[in-house]
């Protein structure tokens with residue numbers, strides 16, 4: 392069979408004109424955006440799970456052109472919410488020609504009823520067990536409408552094959568996102584990741600991860616390696632053996648983690664030594680009240696008072712913190728924008744991603760805001776986390792958009808850039824003189 | 827030894843030492859450092875890594891550099907040239 396796997400085109404930023412102008416003119420933001428997307432492991436993994444007798448190809452519409460008249464027996468699409476509308480357009484075009492279309496990924500997992508109206512088969516959750524099962528059923532003429540990962544139990548990540556990166560080797564990606572672990576214990580109200588991967592933490596074997604990195608470097612010598620894992624360092628014993636493996640791998644990398652790693656100086660030292668250069672940390676808000684009901688166990692609220700100290704510990708190890716904040720949360724008022732600017736500048740945070748509160752389908756937040764009638768749009772194309780799709784108790788739409796832009800203009804100004812450069816130079820001078 | 831040949835020998839060994847520093851910090855093999863390679867987009871050396879490189883060059887080569895230095899260069903060749911020129915100037919100025 393000919394199987395075509397597609398990552399649909401998606402908007403990843405907001406629609407504000409003023410913001411688009413700012414992005415065009417900010418050199419630092421252009422560099423950040425350059426490293427924003429890149430290649431994810433999902434479709435190359437699905438390709439690797441496909442038995443070799445089938446002919447598989449991948450089109451990543453964010454980097455390549457998709458021919459809607461292409462011949463295929465099955466088209467498999469993987470989409471996040473902001474790609475869903477385009478995913479359905481693609482599905483319509485292929486289904487009109489009688490091609491069988493399936494959809495997986497986060498959006499299909501959290502909105503299966505909608506997805507099933509637009510495609511022939513929907514995959515909910517991890518596809519490592521359901522995809523091969525579907526292919527067998529399809530060939531027997533007995534494909535099901537919905538495949539649920541939960542019917543098969545959690546995937547043992549050590550059995551996941553090496554992703555077929557070779558299928559995209561002709562495309563130049565600035566960053567390739569490798570998946571080493573799945574699961575996050577925190578269950579933040581706005582997050583959908585835990586809906587897909589659950590709260591229990593699983594991982595590939597260190598040797599398996601190292602083999603993936605070698606494969607990535609084989610095809611994209613100059614691409615950065617980012618770990619797509621939501622919270623990579625939860626299991627410290629595993630991380631320690633993984634870093635042993637990284638000692639001999641010549642690469643630098645980025646990861647995402649909660650702020651909890653800040654207390655482990657030895658881990659931070661080893662992370663830097665093995666090439667970790669940036670850690671993305673979800674701090675979420677500079678307004679403590681916003682964190683109180685974020686996780687059931689108040690995990691982030693309990694660390695709020697020490698955010699500054701934790702950031703310093705990570706950055707003084709030579710690793711930049713790229714912090715994420717959300718504006719438009721319920722406890723925000725007009726001061727949130729200046730407070731965010733002050734926080735980022737005061738702590739010399741290497742980079743910050745500030746987005747607007749977005750009730751993604753499948754999140755607890757969406758249910759709460761639906762119940763209180765505060766969702767103003769369910770046009771998925773706006774669900775990039777850079778558009779306002781909810782009403783706020785105090786702030787207007789214009790105030791949030793203007794405030795967000797003000798934050799970016801300030802934290803990515805020449806002056807802030809110079810200040811951060813001076814700070815990090817001092818950090819490295821200290822490290823070099825101690826080293 | 828003529829000034830010219832001395833300078834050539836000197837710049838060559840300096841470049842080698844700078845390459846070693848950049849390679850150690852970026853974890854990129856020095857053979858990748860071709861003059862026309864773009865330092866950020868192709869080597870992935872970002873502003874953070876560049877501060878580490880500057881601090882290390884300061885310590886190991888006794889070189890004083892401005893933070894803004896890195897912001898002005900695009901290619902590997904420009905970067906090495908800048909470090910070499912700065913080194914020569916500071917050496918000459920004592």
Ligand code: SF4
Pocket residue numbers: 575576577578579582583584585621622649673
């Ligand atoms: S810490 Fe991050 S990945 Fe974990 S639940 Fe919160 S937002 Fe999601």
